Amino acid sequence: MKRAVPVAIASGVGIIILLTSFVDGSDVLLSARDLILRWVTILGAFALILGIANVLRVHVRRIIKAEPGWIYSFVLLAVMLFVIVMGVLPGGGGLMNPFVDWTFTYVFLPLNATIFSLLAFFVASAAYRTFRLRSSEATVMVVAGLIVLVGQVPLGGLVPGLSAFSGWLLDTPVMAAVRGILLGVALGTITAGLRLIGGADKQYLE
Amino acid sequence: MIYCPFCDTGNRSGSKFCNECGAALGEQSLICPHCSSLNPPANRFCRACGHALPELASLASMAVEPAAISAGEEELDDELPSLEADVPTLDAPAPTASERAAADTPTEDLALSVLPAGETTATRGLVQDGLDPAAVEATALPILDEKMRRPSELPAWLDIPEPPPAPRELPNWLLAPEPPPRALPSWLPLQEAPPQRTLPPWLFTPEAPPPPVRSLPDWLFLVEPGVRLPEEPAKALPAWLFPPETETLPPRGATVNGFLGTDCTDSQAIRFNPLPKSVDSNVPPVSRLLPAWLFLPDETPLIERVLPEWLFLPDDSPAPKRFLPAWLDTREPGKPRLLPSWLFAVEETPLPLPVVHSLPSWLFLTDPGEETAMPPSLEAAEAPASPARQTIVLARPFQSPQTPRRASLAAGPEGARAPSYEEVFADILQPKAEVTPSVSLPNGPRRFKLASVILILVVALPLFLPMGINVEPRQDTTRVFDTLQALPPAANVLVAFEWSPGTDEEMAPIAEALVRHLVKRRAKIVAVSLTPEGGKLAQRVLDQTLLGATSYKYGKQIVNLGYRPGGEAAIRSMLVDLPNTYGVDHFGIPVKDLPLVGEVKSLKGADLIVVLAAEPENLLSWITQASSAYQGIRMVAGVSAAALPWTRPFASASQAAQLKGMLVGIRGAAEYELSMGESRLGVAATDAQSLGAIFLALAIAFGNLAHLRARLNKPKLARASQPGPVGR
Numbered sequence: 001m002k003r004a005v006p007v008a009i010a011s012g013v014g015i016i017i018l019l020t021s022f023v024d025g026s027d028v029l030l031s032a033r034d035l036i037l038r039w040v041t042i043l044g045a046f047a048l049i050l051g052i053a054n055v056l057r058v059h060v061r062r063i064i065k066a067e068p069g070w071i072y073s074f075v076l077l078a079v080m081l082f083v084i085v086m087g088v089l090p091g092g093g094g095l096m097n098p099f100v101d102w103t104f105t106y107v108f109l110p111l112n113a114t115i116f117s118l119l120a121f122f123v124a125s126a127a128y129r130t131f132r133l134r135s136s137e138a139t140v141m142v143v144a145g146l147i148v149l150v151g152q153v154p155l156g157g158l159v160p161g162l163s164a165f166s167g168w169l170l171d172t173p174v175m176a177a178v179r180g181i182l183l184g185v186a187l188g189t190i191t192a193g194l195r196l197i198g199g200a201d202k203q204y205l206e
Numbered sequence: 207m208i209y210c211p212f213c214d215t216g217n218r219s220g221s222k223f224c225n226e227c228g229a230a231l232g233e234q235s236l237i238c239p240h241c242s243s244l245n246p247p248a249n250r251f252c253r254a255c256g257h258a259l260p261e262l263a264s265l266a267s268m269a270v271e272p273a274a275i276s277a278g279e280e281e282l283d284d285e286l287p288s289l290e291a292d293v294p295t296l297d298a299p300a301p302t303a304s305e306r307a308a309a310d311t312p313t314e315d316l317a318l319s320v321l322p323a324g325e326t327t328a329t330r331g332l333v334q335d336g337l338d339p340a341a342v343e344a345t346a347l348p349i350l351d352e353k354m355r356r357p358s359e360l361p362a363w364l365d366i367p368e369p370p371p372a373p374r375e376l377p378n379w380l381l382a383p384e385p386p387p388r389a390l391p392s393w394l395p396l397q398e399a400p401p402q403r404t405l406p407p408w409l410f411t412p413e414a415p416p417p418p419v420r421s422l423p424d425w426l427f428l429v430e431p432g433v434r435l436p437e438e439p440a441k442a443l444p445a446w447l448f449p450p451e452t453e454t455l456p457p458r459g460a461t462v463n464g465f466l467g468t469d470c471t472d473s474q475a476i477r478f479n480p481l482p483k484s485v486d487s488n489v490p491p492v493s494r495l496l497p498a499w500l501f502l503p504d505e506t507p508l509i510e511r512v513l514p515e516w517l518f519l520p521d522d523s524p525a526p527k528r529f530l531p532a533w534l535d536t537r538e539p540g541k542p543r544l545l546p547s548w549l550f551a552v553e554e555t556p557l558p559l560p561v562v563h564s565l566p567s568w569l570f571l572t573d574p575g576e577e578t579a580m581p582p583s584l585e586a587a588e589a590p591a592s593p594a595r596q597t598i599v600l601a602r603p604f605q606s607p608q609t610p611r612r613a614s615l616a617a618g619p620e621g622a623r624a625p626s627y628e629e630v631f632a633d634i635l636q637p638k639a640e641v642t643p644s645v646s647l648p649n650g651p652r653r654f655k656l657a658s659v660i661l662i663l664v665v666a667l668p669l670f671l672p673m674g675i676n677v678e679p680r681q682d683t684t685r686v687f688d689t690l691q692a693l694p695p696a697a698n699v700l701v702a703f704e705w706s707p708g709t710d711e712e713m714a715p716i717a718e719a720l721v722r723h724l725v726k727r728r729a730k731i732v733a734v735s736l737t738p739e740g741g742k743l744a745q746r747v748l749d750q751t752l753l754g755a756t757s758y759k760y761g762k763q764i765v766n767l768g769y770r771p772g773g774e775a776a777i778r779s780m781l782v783d784l785p786n787t788y789g790v791d792h793f794g795i796p797v798k799d800l801p802l803v804g805e806v807k808s809l810k811g812a813d814l815i816v817v818l819a820a821e822p823e824n825l826l827s828w829i830t831q832a833s834s835a836y837q838g839i840r841m842v843a844g845v846s847a848a849a850l851p852w853t854r855p856f857a858s859a860s861q862a863a864q865l866k867g868m869l870v871g872i873r874g875a876a877e878y879e880l881s882m883g884e885s886r887l888g889v890a891a892t893d894a895q896s897l898g899a900i901f902l903a904l905a906i907a908f909g910n911l912a913h914l915r916a917r918l919n920k921p922k923l924a925r926a927s928q929p930g931p932v933g934r
Contacts, residue, residue: 033782034779034786037772040779041771041776045771045772047771095792095794096793105742108707109710112706113707113710116708116709120898123902124905127903131909131910132909142906145906149899149903152873152899153873153896154676154677155896155897155900170851175854178854
């Protein structure tokens with residue numbers, strides 16, 4: 001009973017959503033579908049709350065135990081609670097609260113962009129150190145990467161045929177491989193959906 | 207051929223003693239009349255059955271006077287009628303003549319087949335003894351025939367127990383020829399040249415009495431103290447079951463070089479006792495359950511260390527130097543130890559290391575083209591240079607050079623202040639000036655810094671000094687432009703902002719170009735997002751593009767609904783009912799107060815959906831739940847360059863393609879700006895992107911050239927590191 005009810009709910013919801021893709025004109029099915037989709041959105045919001053609670057638990061414990069780097073946990077919790085409190089205060093303006101907007105625009109956005117920008121230097125170092133022609137396979141990979149890298153930028157158009165060959169690589173071999181992967185993913189998704197609807201897959205209960 | 211009377215072994219004619227048992231040949235033997243066993247002539251009673259043996263003279267008389275034997279036969283024949291008279295009433299069928307013949311013939315054949323032609327067991331012995339075989343056969347065969355004939359005269363079920371065995375009741379060949387009874391049947395050894403054993407000797411129990419004292423090695427037995435084991439216990443098991451002895455092991459107390467794989471001098475050698483105590487006769491036996499070589503030697507002064515010295519804790523040596531930071535070392539008196547002492551490296555003997563580097567040069571970060579080999583000077587320095595109390599000194603990777611300052615610290619008394627981290631690693635942090643020219647300082651970090659500066663300049667300069675590289679719009683970009691250009695006036699366009707601030711520099715030019723074109727086309731824009739930061743990023747883009755567009759009123763021509771959790775389920779919900787999916791917009795305004803949202807109602811009511819996604823998963827969610835679900839939806843996309851391989855299959859030129867066009871990366875933004883006749887951030891960033899790509903390509907090329915040079919120079923370095931011949 002403890003496991004049968006969740007399995008029955010999951011199977012019923014899956015069957016209803018699946019039927020709405022094949023059956024038209026049933027108001028009951030459409031109403032049930034709309035209700036389920038709204039529930040999913042609300043459950044997604046609750047998942048965010050659970051995530052916030054988990055972050056709180058982990059970092060509060062680190063601060064209490066004075067583990068190495070606890071000061072960073074403190075900063076994280078302070079900023080997070082500040083933004084949450086300012087956003088949910090009645091009459092505070094929500095996301096348009098000046099403190100929240102300032103924190104996002106002048107703290108979060110630059111820091112996040114900075115971290116991502118460091119990737120350019122890592123790629124430069126990796127290009128010099130690791131992209132080696134050690135074997136025939138590595139040679140093929142490095143040469144193909146060089147062609148696509150230079151052929152996709154406008155400066156590569158100065159080399160005759162380079163952009164065209166780069167486009168051929170992307171349109172023919174790369175797309176063939178990607179399509180194969182996507183088809184495999186689609187088949188796997190169908191299988192997983194049928195297993196969930198049939199009650200054979202109960203990993204969500206664990 | 208002379209047969210031995212005791213073992214029946216055939217011996218060459220003229221032999222005086224048996225080859226097998228050593229018995230004297232040529233002597234006359236006595237045949238037991240009861241069991242037919244051969245007995246020496248001096249015996250008066252049979253050695254097999256104890257029956258009284260006749261004298262040789264009487265046997266000779268029997269051979270000369272067969273009438274006595276025939277008289278005995280007549281006595282036996284006289285008893286038969288009486289036996290037959292006892293069972294006259296039984297109506298037993300008398301055997302026919304043929305049955306009697308069949309019963310007689312095999313018996314005679316058997317008797318003749320197991321013995322050599324013309325011989326019986328008895329006659330053979332008599333022949334050896336010099337008796338006449340014809341006379342003996344005349345005495346033996348009638349008895350045999352009589353025995354074989356008697357059962358055939360009575361039915362088998364009338365078998366009456368035989369009377370006590372009369373002398374020579376059974377033929378000789380049915381009796382054991384040899385006195386010692388064998389477990390095997392007697393007919394097995396009966397051959398033409400009867401061997402003593404037809405089976406291998408190891409199947410027989412040893413004749414000598416003998417139980418082995420121990421069948422297992424000594425060390426498996428618990429020996430009482432004081433009890434000395436026999437020197438060489440009898441071994442009943444094969445030798446290979448016993449433990450190897452001294453021949454495969456070095457002698458006790460031998461000096462073994464190369465212990466633990468390290469060559470060491472005699473003074474450094476480690477002596478140990480490899481012999482089991484059970485083999486060592488000098489050591490008295492002790493009570494033990496396990497072999498002695500499992501025990502640590504304790505009573506002999508030869509065994510000093512089983513393990514290398516560096517594994518032992520210092521006993522009463524002065525305060526050793528510690529290689530851990532000072533705050534981890536709590537050896538001051540009165541302070542409890544946080545870490546066990548064996549975690550601290552002990553430095554007991556100063557090692558004469560040259561002041562070159564605290565770390566070997568080959569541990570430093572090197573450039574791909576600089577595969578520096580360890581110089582011979584360092585190799586010699588890191589090898590154990592001098593013995594320290596017979597200790598195998600291992601090269602310590604963090605061995606610091608001996609400076610006067612450190613020597614004074616090491617010479618402190620027990621409990622002196624331990625050196626701090628900076629003191630221990632001072633030589634690492636501040637390399638000395640006397641650096642050997644052969645070991646150059648690693649310049650990898652310097653080159654990395656130089657490359658980083660060049661990369662910054664390459665990317666930043668085009669933003670201020672545009673190069674004006676010609677950018678030709680690609681087909682995907684053209685189709686996006688054509689799609690937006692074909693929108694009717696006041697079309698409802700839903701724009702999804704699906705990226706995070708990390709990719710904002712790449713996605714923002716795309717979004718701004720598309721939104722600007724939509725504004726030019728007077729389209730109504732509904733901004734949505736499934737990414738938490740999407741609402742804020744969308745508002746920044748809208749603020750930038752609508753700065754001068756005074757005709758756009760919020761709620762009527764443009765709406766920012768912001769973030770909505772739920773992923774694909776939220777898209778599906780928007781596809782059905784957009785107002786109820788959100789409830790309020792990004793600013794908290796109820797959706798019912800926004801006429802534009804009520805006008806759109808759902809994704810189906812949008813004339814175009816523009817998805818701006820940095821990650822391919824976000825675009826695939828929109829394609830799966832919106833574009834693929836309802837064919838009437840027209841969708842274009844703007845993606846990052848990294849997402850191109852995964853999204854390109856959905857943006858083909860086919861009419862059935864899910865995407866009607868796609869902008870890719872900074873170049874896509876530049877192409878779109880140029881298509882609109884503008885030159886903004888996209889065009890400027892394209893120059894930077896082009897130079898950055900060329901820089902990375904050159905880095906790959908130079909890295910491979912350096913690698914190739916290092917591979918070509920590697921044999922030279924290896925030869926240079928080897929010491930040359932003396933005298934050159």
